[in-house]
Amino acid sequence: MGRGPQWSLGQWQTVPAASRTPAGIRSSDFGTSYTKLTLQPGVTTVIDNFYICPTNKRKIILVSSSLSDREQSLFLSTDEGATFQKQPIAFLVETLIFHPKEEDKVLAYTKENKLYVSSDLGKKWTLLQERVTKDRVFWAVSGVDTDPNLVHMEAQDLSGGFRYVTCQIHNCSDKTLTAPFTGPIDHSSLTVQDDYVFFKATSTNRTKYYVSYGRSDFVLMKLPKYALPKDLQIISTDESQVFVAVQEWYQVDTYNLYQSDPRGVHYTLVLENVRSSRQAEESVVIDVLEVRGVKGVFLANQKIDGKVTTLITYNKGRDWDHLRPPSTDMNGKPTHCQPPDCHLHLHLRWADNPYVSGTVHTKDSAPGLIMGAGNLGSQLVEYKEEMYITADCGRSWRQVFEEEHHILYLDHGGVIAAIKDTSIPLKILKFSVDEGLTWSTHNFTSTSVFVDGLLSEPGDETLVMT
Structure with a gap:
């Protein structure tokens, strides 16, 4: 097996469009050395975005603009980015969507709300539909x-x-469109996820929520009679069961969690008052996190009377418990944190403090391993960022750091790498080979550098990181 490419496209992802880095760089030796991409010799090429095929990592599409931003081209590679073929296009790409199974099929959603399809990795494009919702x-x-x-x-x-509407990519026109639901639906409400299709439809100031299971006819989602939702968000559709967050008419910054029957029709309340936040572009974030690697395990931050506390469930919401606090801190001193008045609380999806990332680390290939930042006490404190770890999926916890760290799991969690999340330059990396019980340090550079995060070579068994 050959080594896969390691991609770094400079600063263009984080700086304003006017100062995007003209070229990317590529490594094929796990970051030991990098070479500059030469897409068009003698021509300055701005890389707007890049997409790697999920079913064949050798296939890559770069989206580039001219410096005037009036023209776009694609650069297509089938050899991990060693060589590229330029393909001019007649539209401006908003995003590309690879087919989940067939590697040469790609959808292109444009800035003009049009949808195109290619069946040959971007060489030829066919218009499927106009006026499509982003x-x-x-x-x-x-x-x-x-x-x-x-x-x-x-x-x-x-x-x-x-x-x-639905259509077949090789035969898509206004005459061949299929409408699985005949009536109008609310703007930006369609979701297709696993066995389910969801949308909402509002008429005469009343909103109804619909679901289809297994592509059967649409039926109304039936919440308890006392529920009067003003918003509904899909949290999970794993294991033929729907987990939804519903904002009731009286709620402002919290949602209630409901669990469905297998068809997604009938719902039961499982947890009230999970905190929420309005993010950019009016999108809503619900502070509930699905733990990867173990089915049915979720963490949620509940907000009651202004106090936020962290809860965990092992059966997709039927039962919830507080996080058990460790008896000693990272230095072996007693924590004096005793339930029911004191528990462990974690920042899950976000933190109100801009200096805390609020990221909990879980991974499919490291089941049972969870790391996050938070504190011990009666409630979550926004400025606290002590790091805690569990290796038994939340049954027991240990403190590992006093400050928040970037975390990377390697080799199914057999190695944990950590580096302090700070705005000052660093040169020390910490790592553990015993699920966070003990930590060693490594000077990865002779001169301190600014660190944005840690990256690993794709693959669950890898021990290579950047």
């Missing part, structure tokens, strides 16, 4: 949709209303 385009789901060439989308009709 982020409401979905490829067929393997094992659920019978046709792998089917595309689900939300599109605006000529009357201005929005519809849920």
